[in-house]
Amino acid sequence: MAEKIYVIGHKSPDLDSVAAAISYAELKNKITQTDKYLPAAAGEVNRETAFALEKFGFSKPEILKNAAGKKVILVDHNEFSQAVDGIKEAEIVEVLDHHKIDFSYDKPIEFRVRPWGATCTLIAQLAANNGVELSQNMAGLMLSAILVDTVITKSPTTTDKDKEIIEKLSQIAGINWQEYGLELFKVRSSVSDLSAPEIIKSDFKDFEFKSGKFGIGQVETVDLNEFKDRNQELLTALGELKKEGGYHSVILFITDILKEGSLFLVASSDEEGVGKALGGKLENGQAYIDGIISRKKQVVPKLTEAFDK
């Protein structure tokens, strides 16, 4: 068998990362008429990912703990700080992503980034471009990823292309996407049986700014009250993580996708500065800020502006 090429998303894998790895590996195998592309995940999958995999009949991808010496295609990320361990000793053959670009490499490679709402939107478009038809289950899995990444099209990251692809995939999958989207977010936001560190880490990314390292986690909910009694516990866990991980700031923002605003919980060496950067005022490390729902389009650019100069 030819040398394997792993298709892999970022650490703390989310649904888009995992669905992109599975669907892109399959698409690459079909286009090249090989079986050398293998989906992998850089860690244990989260709950809505497990839910969608099971619903559409997919098994969990292999967990690749270290990519050193392996050939990889990076999907749904391009920053090394978010990539699987050993990435500097791996051979990257391609990147497919929809995030800001922070990448350099010593060889020319396929590098495809579109400013769309999900990596699975790019993959659906690539399948169409290559005349590859998606199965009902694959369409369902990819639709799930796009609905989560675009917050059922409510996120400002949502583009017309995402809406077009959502309609198309819904038809192939035979699913009412509005109803299914709410079902997915209920699965996603039911946190009652998770510990505070698990909630923080469920969708968590590191960013290196000139002022120091920031860790930013996001949880989405259809009801902020679900978290009300746990704010203090979460703040304590954020403080511990800040200390252990040598962070400048660790932020968890809990987004109410129906109200379209977020409750920020922050442990920071510069609490006032973080509040100001986000356009609010933190009191005891907390602030509800209306209108902020996207890490990528809102939180990270605001913090970059304030802390990466």
Ligand SMILES: [Mn+2]
């Ligand atoms: Mn994504």
